[in-house]
Amino acid sequence: MLNVSHLSVDYGSTRVVDDLNLALGKDEVLMLVGPTGCGKTTILQALAGLIPVSAGEIALGGWRSTAKQPVPPEKRNVGMVFQDFALFPHLTVQENVCFRLKDTALADHWLELLGLENFRQAKPASLSGGQKQRVALARTIAHQPAFILLDEPLSNLDAALKDSLRWEIREALKAAGIPAIWVTHDQEEALSVGDRVGVLNGGKLEQLDTPETCFAEPASRFVARFLGEASFLPGELQGHQVTTALGPAPGIPIDGASGPVDLLLRPDDLSLIPSQMGNGVVDWVRYEGCSRLFAVQIADGVQLKVRTSHEVQAEPGARVQMAITTTHPLAAFSR
Numbered sequence: 001m002l003n004v005s006h007l008s009v010d011y012g013s014t015r016v017v018d019d020l021n022l023a024l025g026k027d028e029v030l031m032l033v034g035p036t037g038c039g040k041t042t043i044l045q046a047l048a049g050l051i052p053v054s055a056g057e058i059a060l061g062g063w064r065s066t067a068k069q070p071v072p073p074e075k076r077n078v079g080m081v082f083q084d085f086a087l088f089p090h091l092t093v094q095e096n097v098c099f100r101l102k103d104t105a106l107a108d109h110w111l112e113l114l115g116l117e118n119f120r121q122a123k124p125a126s127l128s129g130g131q132k133q134r135v136a137l138a139r140t141i142a143h144q145p146a147f148i149l150l151d152e153p154l155s156n157l158d159a160a161l162k163d164s165l166r167w168e169i170r171e172a173l174k175a176a177g178i179p180a181i182w183v184t185h186d187q188e189e190a191l192s193v194g195d196r197v198g199v200l201n202g203g204k205l206e207q208l209d210t211p212e213t214c215f216a217e218p219a220s221r222f223v224a225r226f227l228g229e230a231s232f233l234p235g236e237l238q239g240h241q242v243t244t245a246l247g248p249a250p251g252i253p254i255d256g257a258s259g260p261v262d263l264l265l266r267p268d269d270l271s272l273i274p275s276q277m278g279n280g281v282v283d284w285v286r287y288e289g290c291s292r293l294f295a296v297q298i299a300d301g302v303q304l305k306v307r308t309s310h311e312v313q314a315e316p317g318a319r320v321q322m323a324i325t326t327t328h329p330l331a332a333f334s335r
């Protein structure tokens, strides 16, 4: 199991990764997300041994790497998958996957499993982006690394391909039984593909938990906002019940919150019905195809975002009736 404890990385006098702690499960897919510049790539480079660390340790099976006694990349048995595929352009698909491979039967296995059977003799230039990334993945997995680091493997691909390839990658990692840390910009990808999600902010891990917990019980308002549309409704928390302008709702106190709180509402926690006697006024509306996203002002200038079926219609300025419809407890943050 890969164990990272108290890992810090500095560039000059700037701390870019600050006291990172994590343990990667046996065949776990851990997604790392965070805003640009928060240190995601730096963490992968440090784990791979490509940059020096300032403090802490990284350990796996037989090796333990520290700032004073670093273990070189070639001794870490790490596989890497990059956004630009990093294939040898002069080699065929088969030669790319078999490069420095002792057991080519494994290459055959992964070429077949990732649907590359018919492209064995093709050069990378003749492949689509998705095929190139499959080749890169087949090559990495066929070398049987102890763990795999993926740095935004889908960011050079179009939206439709991203959606299917993310599942193929996850399934291949699971079939190989190799744990992975996967950096992405895409919150939806992190939530849907990860066994756990780590949310970084300014070099610090703000939360590391299951996708469900990170989304429904975020450790901070930053995590709440980063993982999706988030509205905050003032209320009063007593026990596990919050009294709000939209009536009572079940609440979960975050970080010991009690008394005056802001309740986290996701767009699907609310309903909206056009009504001249309604308790809110539409600020704006965005058509999304299957759905519409409304921003609605309720009492005291609070704005809430609610997603409805595309069939619901209300123009900016129209009155609407808003209600909390969720039955699961909502995260309550101290005000």
Ligand SMILES: Nc1ncnc2c1ncn2[C@@H]1O[C@H](COP(=O)(O)OP(=O)(O)OP(=O)(O)O)[C@@H](O)[C@H]1O
Residues within 6 Å of the ligand: 011, 016, 034, 035, 036, 037, 038, 039, 040, 041, 042, 043, 185
């Ligand atoms: N070689 C370097 N020298 C100095 N500073 C660097 C270097 N590489 C990265 N940084 C800085 O370290 C911080 C973290 O960078 P990093 O590339 O890890 O962020 P990231 O989360 O991967 O960003 P992005 O999502 O934009 O790829 C940034 O402020 C960046 O400017």
